[in-house]
Each structure stands twice: as C-alpha cells, then as structure tokens.
Amino acid sequence: MSGGSSSKAGEVPTRSQSEANRKLKYISLAVLVVQNASLILSIRYVRTLPGDRFFTTSAVVMAEVLKVATCLLIVLLQKRCALKETLWFLLDSVVLQYQDTLKLAVPSLIYTLQNNLQYVAISNLPAATFQVTYQLKILTTALFSVLMLRKSLSRVQWVSLLLLFAGVAIVQVQQEGKKEAAVADASNQNYMVGLVAVVISCLSSGFAGVYFERILKGSSASVWMRNVQLGIFGTALGLLGMWWNDGAAVAERGFLFGYTGMVWCVIFNQAFGGLLVAVVVKYADNILKGFATSFSIIVSTVMSVYLFGFHVDLLFTAGAGLVIGAVYMYSLPKAPGGLPCPEPSSSSASIEPPRAGRGGEMEVFLPKCSGKEKGS
Numbered sequence: 001m002s003g004g005s006s007s008k009a010g011e012v013p014t015r016s017q018s019e020a021n022r023k024l025k026y027i028s029l030a031v032l033v034v035q036n037a038s039l040i041l042s043i044r045y046v047r048t049l050p051g052d053r054f055f056t057t058s059a060v061v062m063a064e065v066l067k068v069a070t071c072l073l074i075v076l077l078q079k080r081c082a083l084k085e086t087l088w089f090l091l092d093s094v095v096l097q098y099q100d101t102l103k104l105a106v107p108s109l110i111y112t113l114q115n116n117l118q119y120v121a122i123s124n125l126p127a128a129t130f131q132v133t134y135q136l137k138i139l140t141t142a143l144f145s146v147l148m149l150r151k152s153l154s155r156v157q158w159v160s161l162l163l164l165f166a167g168v169a170i171v172q173v174q175q176e177g178k179k180e181a182a183v184a185d186a187s188n189q190n191y192m193v194g195l196v197a198v199v200i201s202c203l204s205s206g207f208a209g210v211y212f213e214r215i216l217k218g219s220s221a222s223v224w225m226r227n228v229q230l231g232i233f234g235t236a237l238g239l240l241g242m243w244w245n246d247g248a249a250v251a252e253r254g255f256l257f258g259y260t261g262m263v264w265c266v267i268f269n270q271a272f273g274g275l276l277v278a279v280v281v282k283y284a285d286n287i288l289k290g291f292a293t294s295f296s297i298i299v300s301t302v303m304s305v306y307l308f309g310f311h312v313d314l315l316f317t318a319g320a321g322l323v324i325g326a327v328y329m330y331s332l333p334k335a336p337g338g339l340p341c342p343e344p345s346s347s348s349a350s351i352e353p354p355r356a357g358r359g360g361e362m363e364v365f366l367p368k369c370s371g372k373e374k375g376s
Helices: 002-048 056-078 083-096 098-102 105-124 127-133 136-149 155-177 181-185 191-216 223-253 261-283 286-308 314-331 359-365 371-375
Strands: none
Touching: 002 105, 002 127, 002 261, 002 286, 056 083, 056 105, 056 223, 056 261, 083 098, 083 223, 105 127, 105 191, 105 223, 127 155, 127 191, 127 286, 127 314, 136 155, 136 191, 136 314, 155 314, 286 314
16 A cells, blocks of 8 residues: 555656656747847848848847856856856956967857848848858768768758758749849849858858857857857957948947837847747757747748738749758657767767857757767
8 A cells, every 4th residue: 555655656756857848848849930030020020121221240249248148147146146156156267267268259259240141131031031041050060070070961852951952942943033023123122142141151150150059069168158258259240241241331320220019029039039939948859949930940931921911822832841840750769770980089978059040059959979879
C-alpha cells in the first residue's frame, strides 16, 4: 500500500511538470513566430510610409544602446543590485580582460553591418520575399559550421539545404519576372539593391554566428556579459557608420529625425525581441524552432497581402513551400546511425546561447549530436 501510494504521489508532479512544459513550448512558439514576423513587417511598414523617413543608421545605434542598457540591468540584478560589486565586475570583464573583449570586435562589426543591411533589404524588397530569401542564412550558417567548426550534416540536412536554395531561387525568378507593384512603381526602391543586401546579410549572419560560437567555446562569461561587450563595439561602430553615411544630414536634422511611435516600436522590437527570444528559446526544441520559422513565413506572406497588396501566385507559393519544408527538414534531429559529430570540448556543455537577436538563430539550425553519437 505504501509503495503504491508513493508511486502515485510521484506521478502527480511529473504530470504537472509535463503539462507546464507543454504550455511553455506553445508560449515559446507564439513568441518566436510573433517576433520573427512582426519585426520584418513593421520595418517594411515604416520604411514605405509617406513623409519624412528616419535614419536607419541612427535606429541601429539606438537599438544597441537599449540592448546594452538592458543587459547591464540584468547583470546588476544578478549581482543582487550591489552597485559597487557590479562596477568592479564590469571593469574586470571589459577593461582588465581586454584581450577577451577585443575578440568580439570582429563579430560586432559584422553584426552592425548586418543590421544596417537588413534595413536596406527590407526597404527595397517585399516583406514576404525578404522573409523567404533571408532563410539562406541557414545555408550559410551550415556551410561555415562545416568549414570552421568541422561539424557534420546528415543526408537529410544536405537535401534540405538543396531544397532551400531551390525554393529561394524560384522566388527570385518569380520576383524578377513579375515584381511587386509597389516596388516597380516607387522610384526610391530598387529590387536588385535589396537582393544584394539580403544575400550579404545572410553571408555575414552565417560567418558571425559560427565565429561567435567558436569564441564562446571555453569561455565562462555569461551571455548577458557577452551582449554588453558586443554592444559597446556595436554602438561605437554604429555611430561611425552613421557619421560616414548620414553624418551631414543627422547634424542638420537631428539624431531622432523622423522618429514616430511606430519607429520606436520597431527599435524596441529589435532591441528587446531578440533578448526575449533568447529566454524562451530554452523551452523550445529544434523542431519547434523550425516550425516557428516556417509559420512566420506564412504569417508574413498573409499580412503582406493585406498591408502591402502583395500578390501571391503559383510560382511564389511553390518556392515558399520548398523553403518552409526545407527549414522543417533541417531542424529534424539526426538518426541514431547518422554521421558522427566532432567530440565537444569539456567546457562546451556550459556554452550559453549566442548573441540574442543576432547570432541567436544560429543554434536553431546547427546540427546537434545525440547522446549516442557523443559517446561513440
């Protein structure tokens, strides 16, 4: 009797825990879909509105400032609001360990370039087209992970990458033959400029994400401290880019020229959305992340039809369908008999997620080793 009662008592927390985990997964799915789709749609919306346009370079800098401020607040809370201890910790992590900080200059430069290129791409491409084409970052991340980290891909993943490339190519053929009316008519939008921007952004995203993962290996620094270090470089490089590209105009009209409530929403989404995803992503497995990315493409396409008059034809549907299927296939776990993954270092188990909102999507699509593979 006692054994039976104890077993029943042990089942109750297990059931409640599984139910809580299931709810957290659904919440994570919703957050990932909303953040992925809303950022692209909102940027496209504010960049196509009539009237004075804000400086995208200043928006990149403002997002960096907000991100650094948020991460500093989190570090302070982790130190239980001990200001003196936090200041000494920051001094040691950023200044005294300057060699460790300088390692992040390269990915920070690439991330800053990537953020500016995303604005250029979304300003010149339909939101749905950008969302589909931007999935090329999965291909570039996979290739750089194989080359730089000596990771291995299963046959299914290689096939999914081919399908991904084919799907994006079909969408580009469709857009080249029949461009969106708004893009064709607007003199300040150039489809080819947007396409080049998104391709370079995908290449930079893949390289920076893998490079950042390589830096994280063997590092004990928290993801929030890494965000602070990256943000310091990002803010400085963003200001340099703003001075180079829009210096005279910003000096004449002001840093916040053209900022509206909707522009602030975009900046807050860009600054805090990635940090939020970094938190909820702990409760989502690879399949859920892949499904979220696929579903966000559908959401972006449907919303583009209503917001921007985007025309969905058979060719776009076929290309987007291939991309959605490829993303889901790539996120599937490897079979037990798959290719062996490289033996991780002793500290790799404690590696925290990459840069939130930037390289964070990299871990979603990098091949993972199963327990059997690691032990072999």
